[in-house]
């Protein structure tokens with residue numbers, strides 16, 4: 192989601208977690224948003240308004256009467272906001288919003304807001320569990336507010352339970368997801384990502400340079416667009432995207448088993464994984480010792496199952512199968528051949544071997560080829576952006 196030219200209203204209330212709102216503001220600004228902070232007097236006891244003013248590059252609204260340049264600043268802020276995020280949200284603000292009370296700058300502004308709102312409750316676990324707080328949260332939910340559940344853990348008051356404000360990156364991720372159009376709602380999407388690792392012995396293996404970045408970016412984008420995403424991933428050092436069911440595998444055999452068992456019921460299957468085409472015939476049980484071999488050692492390899500070909504043979508007419516092709520030459524010829532041989536609906540072909548596309552890079556450049564003969568050149572861009580263009584194209588094809 193592009194936050195450029197988006198006005199985001201960040202409401203900060205008086206909880207110990209108010210310091211996390213500073214990092215949230217930073218993340219929103221980094222994403223390109225214009226952020227206006229409205230804070231309560233209690234919030235000011237935890238974080239100074241200057242911090243928010245410097246980082247947001249906007250005046251903070253704290254007092255309805257003394258802070259405003261015009262008598263309707265709060266209305267302007269509410270009307271111009273594309274979305275509102277209140278973090279942390281205390282029991283007090285939750286109660287006031289649920290009852291429509293307007294007795295300070297934030298609550299008064301909120302009554303005039305018509306854009307999507309996310310509320311992030313944060314308080315002591317007994318307060319959070321209190322029936323009145325829960326009742327107020329239910330009211331807000333029924334009114335169309337999005338409530339982000341607090342984390343559980345040790346709280347500032349040393350008690351343990353639900354009430355901790357989630358990490359800023361997580362709040363940002365869910366806030367962004369709230370604003371993305373849900374054009375993959377009710378779609379089950381099965382993705383494979385990362386490399387496969389084929390053992391030679393307990394310490395050595397055959398694999399490739401896939402970092403998982405491309406596959407993870409597609410899984411993350413599809414989840415934000417409302418898809419129910421399952422990702423089968425080879426060993427990578429990335430965190431699983433929020434909301435995605437992630438199944439870790441190591442070898443091609445394991446990936447094949449998981450992909451085939453999740454195939455029934457999937458609407459869209461995207462095979463981004465770089466699967467090892469061959470594996471050692473007979474992996475050694477113990478570490479192969481140098482002293483047992485001369486200057487040369489030969490490792491016999493045997494063909495791995497072609498997972499996407501197996502899926503292509505099994506898939507129903509309703510299932511849409513997308514492959515990736517990593518090529519060092521003859522991109523178009525090889526990609527078109529793979530569509531035919533593996534019964535694909537679409538293939539994303541990328542030239543690998545340069546530092547800014549293909550393996551490991553944050554960016555990629557692909558050409559999409561469809562079974563119907565159409566093609567689309569996608570220039571070099573961030574993998575996260577490319578993921579969304581790929582999904583747009585798939586949605587267009589499946590209607």
Ligand code: PMT
Nearest residue numbers: 402403404405462465466497498499514515516517550551
């Ligand atoms: O992970 P990153 O570092 O972000 O890098 C991304 C990427 C370069 C790995 C990705 O963009 C990519 O190109 N993935 C496909 C890599 C690949 O295995 O290409 P291929 O041309 O060898 O295979 C074609 C298709 O067959 C792929 O969809 C592959 O998943 C599938 N395949 C291949 C072999 C096999 N035994 N089983 C398969 O399913």
